[in-house]
Amino acid sequence: MLAVLGGLAAYLALAGAGAAHEGVAVVQVARPVLAGQRLTTADLELRNIPVSAASPDAARTIEEVVGRYATLPMLKGETLLMQKTSDRVPGSNLASLIPPGCVAVSVAVSDVVSTGRFIAPGDRVDVLGVTSKDAADRAEIVLRDVMVLAVANELIGGEAPAQAERTSGRPNPRSLDATVTLALSVADAQRLVQVDEIGKLRLALRSRGEDAAVLSRCQSSP
DSSP states (O other), X not given: OHHHHHHHHHHHHHHHHHXXXXXXXXXXXXXXXXXXXXXXXXXXXXXXXXXXXXXXXXXXXSTTTTTOEESSOBOTTOXXXXXXXXXXXXXXTGGGGSOXXXXXXXXXXXXXXXXXXXXXXXXXXXXXXXXXXXXXXXOEEEEEEEEEEEETTEETTSOOOOHHHHOOOOOOTTSGGGEEEEEEOHHXXXXXXXHHHHSEEEEEEOOTTOOOOHHHHHHHOO
8 A cells, every 4th residue: 555655656656747737829029129129929939938937927828919019129039928028008198299300398387388378289489489588589480390299288189178187287397297398409409498597488379271291390300
């Protein structure tokens, strides 16, 4: 009886060790992947690894991850974990609205934002600036025909936030709730920041009837 029990125990131990070393298919990275990159079949491959080495979060089929976005960089040969992917493009929604060749710059214009929200995302404005406190000095046009990407936390194409969300009640004019975000070339952004540091800015709303080539200035700028 003891011999039988001993043999059974040995058999179960060997069977368990064999099961632990059985292979399981997981998805691995076939070539380096950048953060934000959309995964394709060419980026992935199936490999068998020991069950004991497989993470519970490892992707098991290529089909379940193709089309998803990498939220972190991945190296070739790395086992793909589902937590490193997303079904949405990583980053802010604002980044996808910036025209090619432009950058987004936010300026504090609490007077404009709080006065009935006359300027809305999608409008075009001229930026006026006053760089001294001398009453004889006139405001100069710092930038012409600039695209408004966002007003406070409202983006182009998004739903307008409720009145309670638009009004923060905070006196700080440079809070997120009192900003207008503009699409600018790098050179224009540098000029805007410079004037904003030494003076005051105001926005003048342009007519919708004007067909200005906003992209041409952004794309032609260095």
